[in-house]
Amino acid sequence: MLVTYLEASRELCETDSILFGAALALCRIIGAKLSTAGRATGQSSAIPxxxxxxxxxxxxxxxxxxxxxxxxxxxxxxxxxxxxxxxxxxxxxxxxxxxxxxxxxxxxxxxxxxxxx
Incomplete structure (x- = not known):
């Protein structure tokens, strides 16, 4: 299933998001904590x-x-x-x-x- 999404991704940002989502899902399954600190989400604050x-x-x-x-x-x-x-x-x-x-x-x-x- 992951291969389908990776093949369809056109940009590095999309690939990064797919891999991060997969890693996050895997960590939830095995019960591990995953730090999202320092990760650029691409969403910036509306206020400068x-x-x-x-x-x-x-x-x-x-x-x-x-x-x-x-x-x-x-x-x-x-x-x-x-x-x-x-x-x-x-x-x-x-x-x-x-x-x-x-x-x-x-x-x-x-x-x-x-x-x-």
Whole structure:
């Protein structure tokens, strides 16, 4: 039966699909696991990779804005404080400085501008 399909296949892609299907069927019969990781199925996502990356960056920026606003409104939970420290990493800013609210507002505005761009 497999010979019939292989003789009828015209392209390498078709032959590959037939052989993979046969191997998959055989593995199911004998109870073996077959990894499909790394196999090119020929089906690509309808959304381009660059768009997915941009949407992920926007989601991260929105999450950061939300946590910075929580800290600005008085939420000092450890996760929020850790996020605020990460947002100001590389800049010599202490969270106990008197002008921290102004710096928070500036950082929130910067993130909003990055989203809008």
């Amino acid at each position: 990779a660059w768009r997915i990356r941009i949407e992920e960056r926007i989601a991260k920026a929105r999450a950061l804005i939300g946590r910075l606003m929580c800290f600005r409104s008085g939420n000092t939970r450890p996760r929020i404080v850790r996020t605020v420290r990460m947002a100001f990493a590389g800049i010599n800013v202490s969270l106990s400085q008197p002008d921290i609210m102004q710096k928070l507002t500036e950082r929130i505005d910067d993130q909003k501008q990055r989203i809008a761009a």
